[in-house]
Structures are given as structure tokens and as C-alpha cells.
Amino acid sequence: MQRKLKKMASGFPGGGGGPEFYGVGGRSMTGGPGTVINAGNNNPQPTSQAQQQSDLGLFGGVRMGYGSGIPTLSGVPCIEPVQNVNRVEESENMLNSLRELEKQLLDDDDEGDAQGGDDDVSVITHSNSDWIQGLVTPNPNPVSSSSPSSSSSSSSPSTASTTTSVCSRQTVMEIATAIAEGKTEIATEILARVSQTPNQRRNSEEKLVDFMVTALRVRIYPAESSVLPSPATELYGKEHLTSTQLLYELSPCFKLGFMAANLAILEAAGNNDGEGMTMHVIDFDIGEGGQYVHLLHALSTRRHGKNPPVVKITAVTNNNDRFAVVADGGEDRLKAVGDLLSQLGDRNGISVRFNVVAGLRLGDLSRESLGCDSDEPLAVNLAFKLYRVPDESVCTENPRDELLRRVKGLNPRVVTLVEQEMNSNTAPFLGRVSESCACYGALLDSVESTVPSSNVDRAKVEEGIGRKLVNAVACEGIDRIERCEVFGKWRMRMSMAGFELMPLSEKIAESMKSRLSNGKGVHPGFTVKEDNGGVCFGWMGRTLAVASAWR
Numbered sequence: 418m419q420r421k422l423k424k425m426a427s428g429f430p431g432g433g434g435g436p437e438f439y440g441v442g443g444r445s446m447t448g449g450p451g452t453v454i455n456a457g458n459n460n461p462q463p464t465s466q467a468q469q470q471s472d473l474g475l476f477g478g479v480r481m482g483y484g485s486g487i488p489t490l491s492g493v494p495c496i497e498p499v500q501n502v503n504r505v506e507e508s509e510n511m512l513n514s515l516r517e518l519e520k521q522l523l524d525d526d527d528e529g530d531a532q533g534g535d536d537d538v539s540v541i542t543h544s545n546s547d548w549i550q551g552l553v554t555p556n557p558n559p560v561s562s563s564s565p566s567s568s569s570s571s572s573s574p575s576t577a578s579t580t581t582s583v584c585s586r587q588t589v590m591e592i593a594t595a596i597a598e599g600k601t602e603i604a605t606e607i608l609a610r611v612s613q614t615p616n617q618r619r620n621s622e623e624k625l626v627d628f629m630v631t632a633l634r635v636r637i638y639p640a641e642s643s644v645l646p647s648p649a650t651e652l653y654g655k656e657h658l659t660s661t662q663l664l665y666e667l668s669p670c671f672k673l674g675f676m677a678a679n680l681a682i683l684e685a686a687g688n689n690d691g692e693g694m695t696m697h698v699i700d701f702d703i704g705e706g707g708q709y710v711h712l713l714h715a716l717s718t719r720r721h722g723k724n725p726p727v728v729k730i731t732a733v734t735n736n737n738d739r740f741a742v743v744a745d746g747g748e749d750r751l752k753a754v755g756d757l758l759s760q761l762g763d764r765n766g767i768s769v770r771f772n773v774v775a776g777l778r779l780g781d782l783s784r785e786s787l788g789c790d791s792d793e794p795l796a797v798n799l800a801f802k803l804y805r806v807p808d809e810s811v812c813t814e815n816p817r818d819e820l821l822r823r824v825k826g827l828n829p830r831v832v833t834l835v836e837q838e839m840n841s842n843t844a845p846f847l848g849r850v851s852e853s854c855a856c857y858g859a860l861l862d863s864v865e866s867t868v869p870s871s872n873v874d875r876a877k878v879e880e881g882i883g884r885k886l887v888n889a890v891a892c893e894g895i896d897r898i899e900r901c902e903v904f905g906k907w908r909m910r911m912s913m914a915g916f917e918l919m920p921l922s923e924k925i926a927e928s929m930k931s932r933l934s935n936g937k938g939v940h941p942g943f944t945v946k947e948d949n950g951g952v953c954f955g956w957m958g959r960t961l962a963v964a965s966a967w968r
Contacts, residue, residue, distance in 0.1 A: 584611035586622070586854055589629045593850040601637060608634060621865040625858045628883040629850070632890035639891075648888040649896040660881025662705045663874045665801075668863060669943050670954035670961040671835075673929050675800055677952050677964035678833035679712040680925045682796045683719070685831035685966070694720075697729040697793050699827070701820075702802045706754035710761060717765035729770045730758065731787055733777055748775055779816060782823040789827070797824050800835035800964075804901045810843050811895055821914035832916060832967040838953070838960040839901035841889050850890055855959065856901075857886045863956040867940045904951055904963040916967040920950035929954075 588611060595604035611630060619627065635648065651657055665671045686696040703709075709730060720726055732751050755771030762769030774787060789795055808817040824832060839856040841849050860882055868875045888898055902910075908918065929952055930945045944955045951965040 584626050584630055586626055586629075586858075589626055589633070589854065590850065592630075592633050593847055596633065596636065597845070597847040604633070604637060608637070621861040622858065624879060624883070625854065625861050625886075628857070628886045629854065629890065631883075632887040635887060635891040647896070648884070648892050649898055651884050652888055652898045656877075657881055657884055658704070660877045660884075662707065664864075664878045664881060665704070666707060667868055667872075667874065667878055668860070668961075669867075669933060669939060670863070670956065671801075673932060673945065673954050674835040674952075674962045674964045675708040676711055676715075676932070677921060677925055677929055678798060678800050678835050678966075679708065679715055680928060681831055681833050681919070681921055681964075681966040682712065682798070683715060684922065684925070685796060685919075685968075686794050694726040695729075695793055696727070696796060697731070697789060698796045698798055699731050699733065699787055699789075699829075700798045701733050702800075702805075703730075703732040703751065703754060706758055708798070708800065709758050713758065713761050713765055713767055713769070716767060720766065725766050725768050727768045727770065728762065729772070729793075730755075731772045731774055731789075733774050733782075733787070748773060779819055779823065782820075782827075784827055787827070795827060795829040797827065797829045797832045799824070800833060801837070803834070803907075804836055804842075804899055807895065808842065808900065811897075811900075818910070818914060821911065821916070825915045830968065831919065833964070834907060834911070834967060835962060835964045836904070836907060837901045838903055838955075838963050840903050840906075842900035842902050842906075853886050853889050856961070857882055859956050859959040860961060863940070863942065863961075866942060904949065904953075904965070907963075907965070908949070911967050918950045919966040919968050921947070921952050921964065921966055923947075926952050 588607060592604045592607050595601070595607070608630070632648075665675065682696070682698060686694060698709075698712075700708075713728070716726060716728065732754070734748070734751060751773045755773070758771055759769045772788060777786060784791075784795075803817060803820075806817040806820055807815075809815040837856070840852050841856075844852060861879060864875060864878055864882075868878070885899055888896075892898075911918070926945065926947045933939055933943055933945050942957045944953075944958070946953050946955075948960075948963075951963045953960045954962045954964070
């Protein structure tokens with residue numbers, strides 16, 4: 418091992434080795450307690466401390482060389498080999514630094530020989546060789562960042578190194594680690610040296626990294642972003658509403674989640690033959706009504722009798738309360754949605770009665786205020802709703818739990834829940850960055866792999882995903898609008914509100930699998946599985962959405 422290290426170090430004046438490969442301040446950092454950040458399989462998995470030390474180096478993005486105490490030793494690892502180092506002008510300080518780095522590397526690798534041997538060293542030195550080249554030989558022609566948010570780097574403190582490198586997911590985690598430890602100057606130095614990929618050349622991974630760099634810049638320099646719409650404001654804009662609806666239509670994970678909720682509603686309503694059936698659905702975020710287009714089609718295939726089924730749909734909107742039951746989309750838009758659904762119902766022999774309840778405060782939510790008949794079966798649809806309702810971590814009023822208690826008081830036959838599978842609500846900042854990389858990275862990859870670049874809607878969807886990511890990483894408190902949870906946490910919250918899980922029947926799960934396998938041009942990377950009473954929809958092993966039913 419030491420012979421290989423000496424050979425590796427021979428290009429350095431004085432025999433200096435490669436950079437130390439530790440976390441900030443000499444500690445090995447993880448993406449959250451007991452998790453491994455992995456760029457291949459993005460599901461965080463429990464692991465031992467020793468395995469964390471071994472696995473996180475290349476893909477976890479949280480080990481980097483700051484141990485020397487020199488400000489310019491902030492690593493932005495690349496993959497180019499070291500060249501012509503012997504021609505660099507020597508300096509006493511640089512020699513001392515490199516000798517110290519070699520000593521640290523030798524000490525660390527002596528302990529790890531049994532695990533990785535020479536191969537580990539070659540991987541480490543290869544991934545960090547351009548870091549060393551940038552350290553010793555600054556680029557005389559630095560490239561400035563092309564991001565709209567990169568103006569923040571111009572006001573950051575000047576650094577001794579002007580090397581610019583294309584950013585990677587590992588570098589993102591290094592910046593986030595520095596921010597989490599309060600080392601803003603180190604984060605600023607790295608941001609000043611990274612560049613972003615031109616729009617026309619970016620793949621899904623590069624888009625993810627660019628979105629993340631923008632988010633981290635906004636977090637460090639919020640004042641410089643004041644001339645643009647804030648990350649919180651953007652999530653309430655018409656443009657974002659449109660991109661979200663397009664995402665629901667283009668991604669099988671979300672589209673099938675809505676369909677699973679529809680089947681749970683139809684099962685709870687009973688009378689599966691559709692003969693004379695009456696059902697009332699309360700929806701707190703109806704959007705463009707796409708979910709109910711599918712529900713009406715599903716219902717039309719079930720009816721065989723002469724009496725048309727009656728479907729009442731009540732869309733609840735609120736534009737008065739600070740913690741709105743739903744975001745206001747405009748009553749005119751909702752009226753247009755109702756007209757569309759009514760016309761579709763007429764064509765399929767279904768009587769659709771659409772109603773809008775506007776200006777309803779959370780405290781006034783009741784069967785009477787919603788226009789429910791005393792004996793009619795009631796379903797409440799909370800698909801992709803609760804993650805935008807603040808909970809106790811945001812304010813003492815806790816409108817999320819209050820909404821659930823009010824819904825429980827309506828005595829519904831079924832409550833459908835579809836949510837994005839992501840732990841971003843109360844997770845600490847560094848864990849939230851890691852989770853955002855994993856979740857939104859998988860989502861961007863699925864869009865790129867399944868929607869052709871010629872589709873004009875693809876760019877809108879990707880921009881919408883970027884807005885979600887920036888809000889999740891850059892904002893805190895009431896300004897962080899989207900607060901996703903994993904299914905296990907939703908189970909606990911729903912149970913505490915008095916709900917009982919209704920495991921989605923095997924019939925529903927099989928129907929979703931059939932739609933996925935028989936769908937025209939559906940990518941095999943999409944998956945459907947049952948888990949703890951819910952139906953999980955994922956991409957390449959990463960669960961992106963979970964549908965469940967409650968009573």
C-alpha cells in the first residue's frame with residue numbers, strides 16, 4: 418500500500434500525497450442519523466458506523482479536505498488525472514500542506530487496508546486528482562456560473578483559488594455540510610468555484626445539481642434573491658399550478674396514485690354495478706379535476722342498470738385564512754372544472770352535481786357547511802393535500818391535525834390519502850438536502866427517461882420540480898410550503914386523529930400493476946408494490962408516491 422502511495426505522490430514536489438478525505442473538521446458526516454447517501458440507489462438505508470465510514474466517501478458527498486486549515490483547501494473533486502505538476506512553482510507553505518495531507522492519508526489507509534486495499538487508494542486518488550490540480554495549478558481562464566442565481570457568488574468573499582469546476586452531487590453535499598456546520602465562508606468558496614451546465618446540454622443529473630446549487634445560493638444570500646419571486650411565492654403561482662398538474666398526468670407514479678384513490682372511493686361507495694348509486698366526494702385541492710375524469714370513466718364501466726348513478730363533487734376553496742384549507746385557484750377556474758366534469762358525466766350516463774364552497778374557514782368545516790345530506794355516503798379526498806398544510810413544527814395552531822380532526826367529524830365512509838414519499842418536513846437541513854437529492858433526482862430521471870425532449874410540457878414539469886426543490890432546501894418556517902412525510906409518519910398521524918387504515922384490496926393493487934405493465938410505452942423502471950396497507954409507486958427502486966385509504 419505504502420509503495421503505491423509513494424508512487425502516486427511522486428509527481429508532487431517534496432513527495433506530498435493526495436488530499437485528506439474526511440468530513441468537515443475531520444469528521445465523517447452522513448446525510449442523516451443512521452443513513453447512507455447513495456447516488457445509485459437513493460433510498461436511505463440503516464447502516465453501521467463502520468459501513469458509513471467506508472461507503473460515504475465517493476457518493477455520499479460529505480467527506481472533503483478541510484483538515485489542513487487552509488481556506489483554499491475546499492475540495493471540488495473531479496475525475497481528470499493530474500498532469501504536469503512538476504512544472505508548478507514550489508512554495509514552502511504548499512509543500513508543508515501536501516506533506517501533512519500525505520501523512521493523514523497514509524494513517525487513514527493503514528487502518529482501511531483490510532477493507533479496501535490498493536483499489537480503495539486508486540479510487541480515492543482518481544476522484545480527487547483534479548481537486549489537487551486545481552489546488553496547485555489554478556485555471557488561468559475561469560468560467561463564471563451561468564445560473565440566474567449565480568450573481569450571489571460575485572459578492573462572496575474572494576478566495577485564493579480561481580479554479581472553476583462543474584458541480585456534482587458530491588460537491589452539493591459538501592456545500593450543505595459546510596452550511597449545516599455554520600461554515601458559511603467555506604460554502605461560499607465552493608459556490609464561487611462551481612459552474613453550472615448550459616441548458617441545452619443538461620441531463621437529469623445536471624439539472625438536479627443546478628437546481629440544488631441555486632437553492633443553496635438562495636439560502637446563503639436570501640437578500641440577493643429579493644428582486645425575484647420568493648421560493649414560497651412561486652409555489653402559489655399559476656405557472657407552478659400548471660406544472661404540477663402536468664406532472665400528475667405525465668408521471669405514472671402520481672397518475673396511478675390518483676387512480677388507486679378512485680378505486681378505493683368506488684369500493685367504499687358500494688353498489689359496484691352502479692345501479693342507482695349515489696356518492697358525495699369532498700375534495701380539498703381539486704386542481705384541474707383530472708382525478709375525477711378518471712373516476713367517471715371507471716364508474717361508467719361498472720354501470721349496467723337503467724338508473725344513472727349520481728356523483729356529487731364538492732370543491733372546497735379558501736382565500737381568507739392564513740393557513741388555508743386549500744390554496745385559492747380562483748372560483749372561475751373551478752366553475753370551468755365543474756362544467757367539464759358535468760359534460761363528461763352526461764356523455765357517460767352519469768349525473769354529476771358539482772359544487773364550490775368558497776371562503777370556508779377551517780373551524781367552520783362541517784357536513785352542514787359542505788351541503789351533505791344526512792344519509793348519503795361521504796368520501797373525503799386528500800390526495801396531495803396534507804403536505805402543503807402546516808403542522809405543529811410550523812405553528813402552534815397545527816392546522817394539519819385540526820383539518821384531520823374536522824374531517825373525522827364528517828363521519829366519512831372513506832378518506833383517501835396520496836402523498837409523495839419523502840422525509841422533508843422535520844428532517845434537519847443536511848438530511849433534507851440528501852433526501853431532496855434522492856427523491857427529486859429519481860423524479861427528474863423518470864421524466865427524462867419516459868417523456869421525449871420534443872414534448873413541450875417536459876420543460877415545464879422539470880421547472881416545477883426545480884421550484885419544489887428550491888423551496889424545500891432554501892426556506893424554513895412558514896416559507897417552506899411543501900412538507901412531505903414518509904408513509905410511516907402519515908400512518909401515525911392519521912391514527913392519532915382517530916382514523917383506521919383500510920388496507921387497499923389486492924384487487925386494487927393488481928389493477929394498478931396491470932395498468933402499469935399493459936400501458937403503451939410505459940418504462941419498465943416504474944414499479945408498483947403493496948406495503949403496510951398502502952400501494953407504493955416508484956422508479957428504479959425508489960418509492961415516489963404512496964396511496965392509502967382510511968375510515
